[in-house]
Amino acid sequence: xxxxxxxxxxxxxxxxxxxxxxxxxxxxxxxxxxxxxxxxxxxxxxxxxxxxxxxxxxxxxxxxxxxxxxxxxxxxxxxxxxxxxxxxxxxxxxxxxxxxxxxxxxxxxxxxxxxxxxxxxxxxxxxxxxxxxxxxxxxxxxxxxxxxxxxxxxxxxxxxxxxxxxxxxxxxxxxxxxxxxxxxxxxxxxxxxxxxxxxxxxxxxxxxxxxxxxxxxxxxxxxxxxxxxxxxxxxxxxxxxxxx
Amino acid sequence: xxxxxxxxxxxxxxxxxxxxxxxxxxxxxxxxxxxxxxxxxxxxxxxxxxxxxxxxxxxxxxxxxxxxxxxxxxxxxxxxxxxxxxxxxxxxxxxxxxxxxxxxxxxxxxxxxxxxxxxxxxxxxxxxxxxxxxxxxxxxxxxxxxxxxxxxxxxxxxxxxxxxxxxxxxxxxxxxxxxxxxxxxxxxxxxxxxxxxxxxxxxxxxxxxxxxxxxxxxxxxxxxxxxxxxxxxxxxxxxxxxxxxxxxxxxxxxxxxxxxxxxxxxxxxxxxxxxxxxxxxxxxxxxxxxxxxxxxxxxxxxxxxxxxxxxxxxxxxxxxxxxxxxxxx
Numbered sequence: 123x124x125x126x127x128x129x130x131x132x133x134x135x136x137x138x139x140x141x142x143x144x145x146x147x148x149x150x151x152x153x154x155x156x157x158x159x160x161x162x163x164x165x166x167x168x169x170x171x172x173x174x175x176x177x178x179x180x181x182x183x184x185x186x187x188x189x190x191x192x193x194x195x196x197x198x199x200x201x202x203x204x205x206x207x208x209x210x211x212x213x214x215x216x217x218x219x220x221x222x223x224x225x226x227x228x229x230x231x232x233x234x235x236x237x238x239x240x241x242x243x244x245x246x247x248x249x250x251x252x253x254x255x256x257x258x259x260x261x262x263x264x265x266x267x268x269x270x271x272x273x274x275x276x277x278x279x280x281x282x283x284x285x286x287x288x289x290x291x292x293x294x295x296x297x298x299x300x301x302x303x304x305x306x307x308x309x310x311x312x313x314x315x316x317x318x319x320x321x322x323x324x325x326x327x328x329x330x331x332x333x334x335x336x337x338x339x340x341x342x343x344x345x346x347x348x349x350x351x352x353x354x355x356x357x358x359x360x361x362x363x364x365x366x
Numbered sequence: 367x368x369x370x371x372x373x374x375x376x377x378x379x380x381x382x383x384x385x386x387x388x389x390x391x392x393x394x395x396x397x398x399x400x401x402x403x404x405x406x407x408x409x410x411x412x413x414x415x416x417x418x419x420x421x422x423x424x425x426x427x428x429x430x431x432x433x434x435x436x437x438x439x440x441x442x443x444x445x446x447x448x449x450x451x452x453x454x455x456x457x458x459x460x461x462x463x464x465x466x467x468x469x470x471x472x473x474x475x476x477x478x479x480x481x482x483x484x485x486x487x488x489x490x491x492x493x494x495x496x497x498x499x500x501x502x503x504x505x506x507x508x509x510x511x512x513x514x515x516x517x518x519x520x521x522x523x524x525x526x527x528x529x530x531x532x533x534x535x536x537x538x539x540x541x542x543x544x545x546x547x548x549x550x551x552x553x554x555x556x557x558x559x560x561x562x563x564x565x566x567x568x569x570x571x572x573x574x575x576x577x578x579x580x581x582x583x584x585x586x587x588x589x590x591x592x593x594x595x596x597x598x599x600x601x602x603x604x605x606x607x608x609x610x611x612x613x614x615x616x617x618x619x620x621x622x623x624x625x626x627x628x629x630x631x632x633x634x635x636x637x638x639x640x641x642x643x644x645x646x647x648x649x650x651x652x653x654x655x656x657x658x659x660x661x662x663x664x665x666x667x668x669x670x671x672x673x674x675x676x677x678x679x680x681x682x683x684x685x686x687x688x689x690x691x692x693x694x695x
Contacts, residue, residue, distance in 0.1 A: 133618075134523065134580045140530035159621055180519070182621040207522035227526040 126237065129155045129172040131163035131189065132205070133181045137226065141176060141205075144230055148237060160184030161260060161271055164192050168268060172200050174240050176224075179206040184259050184271075187212070192262040195269045201240040257308050261289060263296045272296060274312065278326040278346055279353060280305055282319040292348040316344055317356045330355070330363045373444045374493040376433035378692075380672030381493070382426050388489050393418045417459070421482075424455045445490060452486045453479050500668040517614065520577075527579045542579055545572040552602065560669070563630070563637075564596035566605050570628075573606055577613050584623025585613065594630040598637050598693050601665050607658040608641045608687055616643030616685065637693040645685035659687070666691060 128151055132138045138156050145151050154170040157163035159181040167175065175193060177186035184192075190202050204223040206212055216223045222236050260271040272289060281288045286297040287305065306313065306321055313321035328347045335341045335354065342363050343352040355363060374381045397411040428451060429436070436444050456478055524546060531539035549572055578585055605628075612626045624644035631638055659676070666674040666689070674691040 133621075134527065135582055136527035136530040136580060137523070139534070140526055143530065143533060180618070182619050207526060208518035226522050227529050 124150070126151045126174055126240070127154045127170065127172040128152065128174045128176060129157065129163060129167055129170065129200070130176050131157040131160065131181065131186065132176075132178040133158050134178075137178065137205075141228070144228060144233055147230055148234055151237065160186060160189030160192075163189050164196070164262070164269060164271055167193065167196055167200060171198065173198075174201045174203065174237070176203050176205055179204055179209050179212050188258055188260070191258075192260065192269060192271065195262055195264050197267065203236050203240065261296075261298055261300075263289065263298050265296070270296065274309060277313075277323060278349060279320055279322040280313065281321075281353075290349065290351070314362065316353050316359050316362065320353055322346075322353055372441060372497065373436060373439075373448075374490075374497075375671070376429045376436070378671050378673055380670075382430075383672070384492070385426065385489055386422060388492060389418060389422055389485060390415075392485055392488070417463075420462075421456055421459050424459060425452060428455060448490065449483055449486050452482050456482045497668070500664055517610070519614075520610065523580055524576050527576075531579075538579075542576060545576055548572055549576070549606075559602075560599040561602045562596065563594065563598040563600055566600060566602060567591070567594075567596070570606050570609055573609060577617075581613070581617060581623060584620070585617050586623065586625040588625055588627045590627065590629040591631075593632065595632055595637070595693065598632070600637070600691060601669050604662055604666070604689065605639060605641070607662065611658055611687075612641055612643035612685075616645055619646055620644060632693050635693055637691050639689040639691075640686060642684055642686045645680055645683055662689075 128145065130138050130141050130153060132141065142153055142156075145153055154172050155163075155166040157166050160177070161184045163175060163177065164184075175190070177189055179186040181189075186204055186206075190204070193200055193202060202222075204212070204216065205226055205228065206223060207226040213223065213225075222240070224232055224236055258274065260273055261277070263270045263272060272291060276291045278290045278292065280302065281290070282302040283297075285299075287300055287302060289296040289298050302319065302321065306315065309321070313323050316322050322344060326347045327344050329345045330342055331345055331352075332340050333343050333352070342355040342360055344355060345352055376382075393414045394411060397407055397414055401407040401410050429448070432451070436447055439447060457475070460475055460478065524542070528539050528542045528546075531542065549569065552569055574585070574587060609626065609628070616626065617623050627640075627642040629638070629640040629642070659678070663676045666676060670691055674689070676690075677688045679686045679688070
């Protein structure tokens, strides 16, 4: 029987220690990494390629449920077991979707059973958990076999291209396969729609200017902080310029 | 009548304000009843007022002065004492008016006694009902302590942390369990009587030691309590639930943790307690219940009426609770 590689994610050191202690009593497992939050878990998972993620639900920066969603893009896709001390809503959601979870303090025999039957989550099951957390803190981007996590607060604009969405931060561009409408509903508080195909974070807009476009027509554009590109504003959204 | 009823705190301005309002409202009602036309109303009210205000003033001063003695009595004894006092006060006022204006009002005096007894009864019954309305807050404090204030989240995570210590650091595990026992003893007790501030601070230290076990360096706390009067008495569990809120909403969602600032000082015969913690408005952290804060407000109101206040403010990514309670009663 091959050794099951495990990654532990919990923001509390004593909880991680306890989990490691318990795992020493279980055969054929090895702890390959320990993470303090969901983001660290995803980053470490790419380096260590664990077979199983033990994810605490309440963690700063990125919680366990969001981490589990991003983990669906990892290759190979790890099994996931959630751990929680007390999250009434979460536990209810797990019960409904028959997702494996362990209640802290964790008992050795429960852990053993869960590991024996460790199975991968289906994305559908994870979607059902979405209401728990309002909005994602990061977008996960698949790039050359790696998963990159882009913090939502660093995104300047999201622009719909033919098949993809361009995600622009001060450093660079990323491509992500999602729908702009979906992103607008999720992050509506953070971005405004300046154009049919573009959502912009208002705090990165430094001003507005009238410029000539390719068809030699006058058009308002938004000037952005930190990057040279400008975003054309559609006629319908021009009231935003006046209001600013 | 319930066993635990108490006389209103006659050293409290809010209580006197209410007495003033109720009695004057009754005087207005009397004037309305006595006047046949509207133009008779104001002269009648003035007439009644001339009699009512001196009685009120004398009562309030007298009751204020005698409150330390009245407080010692049983509730029913206190009621009788107050009614007797009021009748004595009204006799005094009548005597004085008779001397001063030399008109004969002896025929009215028994009617006045009866009226006094009724008005006193109405006022005392009002305070009795008011106390009953707020008392559930105290009973609830106990329940909530187990259900919401000591969050299950905290309980189970703490047990988990202690479990992690048992193998490696049994001494620390021992201390942690002792702290937990002390904390829960207070939370499960009848929280009716006021406690010295120093005792509440002690409890907070035990609570924070437990949280430190879990959160380690992420939890920093700065006590600015050099000017604190440690013998001040406050309702129990005012500070601890607020610290728990501060940890839950201010420290746990931050990857690097943060600092909670506790400031306690006295100013103008008032005790000020300020708790200030980091606060990320955009965090995905569960928006917690406002139960603890609501319960504290209700209990302070019950103990101090209008003389206490609880203010909250969120600015510059920090959240602050400011409690003001009278000091030296």
